[in-house]
Amino acid sequence: KAGVTQTPRYLIKTRGQQVTLSCSPISGHRSVSWYQQTPGQGLQFLFEYFSETQRNKGNFPGRFSGRQFSNSRSEMNVSTLELGDSALYLCASSLLTSGGNEQFFGPGTRLTVL
C-alpha cells in the first residue's frame, strides 16, 4: 500500500506570494491533518479534514487555509507569505479522525520564503 505523498517536495517563494501544497493520503484513509514543523516550535497542528469537512483547527492566522476533496486528497494554501512561514509542512493521514488511530506522515514539503 502506498504511503502518504506530498507535492511538491521543495518550494521557494518570496514574501507576499501565495502557495498551495498538496497531500494524497494512504488509500482508504479519510482523515488528513496538516502540521508545520520548524526548529524552534516543533510540530504545530494546522488543521484536520475528514470527509471534506474541517474538523479541527490550530492557532494559525487566516492566511493558512485548506480543503479536502471527495477522494480524500487535501490541499493547504498560504496567502501573503511571510519570512516566518518558512518551514517543513507535513501532512498525516489516518483511518478516522486523528487520535486513538495511528497517524502516518508524508515526507513533507519544504517551503522557503525569501
Place this chain on the structure above:
Amino acid sequence: QQQVKQSPQSLIVQKGGISIINCAYENTAFDYFPWYQQFPGKGPALLIAIRPDVSEKKEGRFTISFNKSAKQFSLHIMDSQPGDSATYFCAASFLSGTYKYIFGTGTRLKVLA
C-alpha cells in the same frame, strides 16, 4: 494543560548503550501515546505506541514504559545503533470534539559508533 514536555533535548549514546527519552503530560484525558522517529529530510514515522491501560510495550529494541499515576512515559532504545541516530517525538492524543494530537518538542539522538 495540553502540553507534552519532552526531555532531554539532545542525547549522545555510545553504540550498544541504552537511550532513554522521557515525556510528561498533565491532561488525564490523553488516551493514546505514540512515539515517532524522524530522519533528516523525512517525515516522522510511527515507531511504537501505547494506551494507558498498559504499563509497558516492547517492540524489538524499542520499549515504552508508561506510568499513569506520574503522568509520564518514556522510550527506551536498547542496544542503540548508529542507524538509530534521528529525532524522536513523543505525542499524546485526546478527544476534545475531535481527537487531537499534541507533540513533544523532540529529542535529537546521536549514537556514536
